[in-house]
Amino acid sequence: MRSWDSMEDFEAFLDDGGLVEPDDDMPDAYREAVFRFIELHANSEYMGGLTERDWIAKAPGLTNKLTALAKTQDEIGHAHLLYMVAADMGVKTRDEMTVDLLAGHTTFHNVFHYRAHSWGDQIAIAYLVDAAALASQQAVFKNCSYGPYKRILRRIIAEEGFHMRNGEELLLKMAKGTAEQHEMMQEGIDRWWWPSVQLFGPDTRPDDVLLRWHIKSERNEVLRDRFVQKMVPQLTAAGFTIPDPDLRQDPDTGRWVSGEIDWDALKAAISGRGPDSARRLNDARLAWDGAAWVRSALDEAAAVPA
């Protein structure tokens, strides 16, 4: 078993580009911090998958239904992969993670605490939220010090790329659509712009261990700013407006500067006090309870000797 004599040695190993593997005798603080981060990611994929599932029936036309189906499988698949990686860290079992999620003891991303009202919202999610999530994941993948997480992220990122492309396709279709479609899309952007910007989180604190231990490779504010620089011109070019009255372009640098960000909204959402938190969690509990017969059938299958 690989082990390190001190935190200094361990950090030197990480700074040197070392990858930590599940059997390594890693410092408890590292194990705990990385586990919490992966659990949050897994929970978010799971909650995202359930949301996507709601749109299989509601998506307009067969092609969009098929895409919703594929995306649902992807998101639930990502949750599966991530829960395995998290469980192998030996902090909690998969069952314990599910119980904690459904009891509201653990968190998931802010964007899954809001309601998707219309097809326009669903496209705004595919375009804005998926882009924001992908940017965060790419930044983690780039320099990630935990081997199993880095390897599974490669696959997740590839699949999120499909989703983002699909989001942009649908957005551009709406942009070229009827006045009603255009309006529906604008409403979606108006509802999802801020939650997407907030997804990156407040400015990274100087003592953030996730940055020091090479889980994150970029500061939150850098990723957030890059997102704004990319999205504002794209949305504007497609004929949409950004719901930020204080958004301005710096005359010298040409960079877009956001108005003040409401971090209380982020805190409220993550702590389960978002506009749709209760319904979402309840939905997840219903899905879990509804599938109890599948789990008991699997347990019975496992109990039968081959």
Add this chain to the structure above:
Amino acid sequence: MKTYEVFLKRPGKDPFTHVGALEAPDDDLALSFARDCYTRRSEGDQMWVVAREDLLVADPVELEMADRPHRHNDGTLLRDLRQAGSQPAS
């Protein structure tokens, strides 16, 4: 439930690569879950699924110790010899 490890081989010359793990009650369902989780977009043309308890796992420290300097040749000596040219020592 048992834990299984999944290995995929992409079409072509690549070797099998470990892609991840999953939980399943038995071997048949492990194969089925592995297809659902890991090969929804033709990520491989061959797949191995192995129960984790059947894997023999080497100690990374012992692996590192199996390496010996005399099995390597980093070319330093050769470079020095070439630079010295072929004149016999006088």
